[in-house]
Amino acid sequence: MDGERIWEVFRQEDEGDPMMHSGNVNAPDEELAMHYAREMYGRRGESHRLWIVAREAITELDDPDLLKPPFDRSHKKPGGYVIKHKLQAAKERAASKASE
Amino acid sequence: MAETPPIDATSREALAELLLSVADDEFVIGFWDSEWTGIAPMLEEDVATSSIAQDEIGHAKVLYELLAELTDDDADRIAFGRASDAFRHASLMNHARGDWAFSVARRYLYETADQVRLAALTGSTYEPLALLAGKMRREETYHLMHADTWLRRLADGGNAGRDRLSSSLECLWTDAQEIFAPLIGEETLVREGILPEPMRAMSITWQARVRPKLEPICGALPAATPSIDGRTRRTSDFAWLHGEFTSVARSEEAATW
Numbered sequence: 587m588d589g590e591r592i593w594e595v596f597r598q599e600d601e602g603d604p605m606m607h608s609g610n611v612n613a614p615d616e617e618l619a620m621h622y623a624r625e626m627y628g629r630r631g632e633s634h635r636l637w638i639v640a641r642e643a644i645t646e647l648d649d650p651d652l653l654k655p656p657f658d659r660s661h662k663k664p665g666g667y668v669i670k671h672k673l674q675a676a677k678e679r680a681a682s683k684a685s686e
Numbered sequence: 687m688a689e690t691p692p693i694d695a696t697s698r699e700a701l702a703e704l705l706l707s708v709a710d711d712e713f714v715i716g717f718w719d720s721e722w723t724g725i726a727p728m729l730e731e732d733v734a735t736s737s738i739a740q741d742e743i744g745h746a747k748v749l750y751e752l753l754a755e756l757t758d759d760d761a762d763r764i765a766f767g768r769a770s771d772a773f774r775h776a777s778l779m780n781h782a783r784g785d786w787a788f789s790v791a792r793r794y795l796y797e798t799a800d801q802v803r804l805a806a807l808t809g810s811t812y813e814p815l816a817l818l819a820g821k822m823r824r825e826e827t828y829h830l831m832h833a834d835t836w837l838r839r840l841a842d843g844g845n846a847g848r849d850r851l852s853s854s855l856e857c858l859w860t861d862a863q864e865i866f867a868p869l870i871g872e873e874t875l876v877r878e879g880i881l882p883e884p885m886r887a888m889s890i891t892w893q894a895r896v897r898p899k900l901e902p903i904c905g906a907l908p909a910a911t912p913s914i915d916g917r918t919r920r921t922s923d924f925a926w927l928h929g930e931f932t933s934v935a936r937s938e939e940a941a942t943w
Binding site for chain 1: 728729730731733734737828831832835839
């Protein structure tokens with residue numbers, strides 16, 4: 587069809603749930619995009635809310651220099667911090683407080 | 687389902703006519719539009735049209751169930767066990783699917799008329815019908831939006847689409863009136879408040895609403911009123927469709943589905 591555009595569809599299953607990317611639809615305009623998103627991602631009553639976003643409205647970042655820098659980034663990951671014993675102690679404190 | 691309120695034999699007969707007319711409209715337009723499955727203008731529209739057609743058949747199902755309860759019958763028998771001349775849909779639904787513009791024109795005419803009819807039925811004193819009309823209306827609002835979107839797209843989308851749309855509207859205009867064809871026992875229904883408004887009044891409301899939308903597309907539409915046989919005229923197109931939608935039920939008549 588003439589002037590077809592791609593619209594990305596995000597779906598929320600229940601109020602308060604995060605909006606999750608579901609897929610996309612082809613449609614010539616916003617109005618038909620709404621209808622098609624409803625039919626593709628909501629016709630069985632599975633959605634509480636849909637977001638329909640024109641793909642060209644999305645700012646894309648896929649530059650490896652920014653996302654996959656060449657230097658070691660392991661110090662930015664949480665894995666290096668051992669908190670198991672701290673968690674255990676906190677749980678015990680909470681339990682003893684509750685039993686008081 | 688709620689207890690069926692007590693109702694005398696005359697009103698019951700008239701109510702059965704009303705339920706059958708609405709149910710058959712929904713059932714037959716649903717089957718015609720489902721003929722687009724697989725061949726609609728684009729994939730997304732294919733899903734949308736098929737889903738809307740299913741919605742209409744779904745509405746017919748609950749209406750047939752309401753009717754079956756009222757007349758101690760069976761919904762499947764009413765839907766698939768009747769001869770083609772026992773159907774009571776408006777003659778708007780006698781036409782074959784046609785091209786895309788034709789289907790859009792029919793859907794638009796039907797949805798706008800159905801909107802007027804459902805608005806009235808939500809005020810019915812027959813509570814199960816009033817409740818059902820309220821629920822159907824929520825879905826039909828969306829159906830009308832979809833038909834309206836396509837009507838405008840075809841009207842504004844260049845001469846080829848506009849010409850086809852225009853000639854389809856002219857062709858269907860007279861038969862569209864028949865959605866408001868007088869019902870057998872209508873006076874009783876209106877007196878009892880089961881039908882809160884006479885069909886004739888709804889017809890006037892509907893025309894006043896659609897003429898300003900349609901006449902800029904296809905020029906002045908002729909004066910037209912519903913006719914007495916608006917729900918009993920049948921065509922060979924419908925006879926074909928009837929053969930299609932009853933074929934599975936006929937293939938094994940004793941089967942439990």
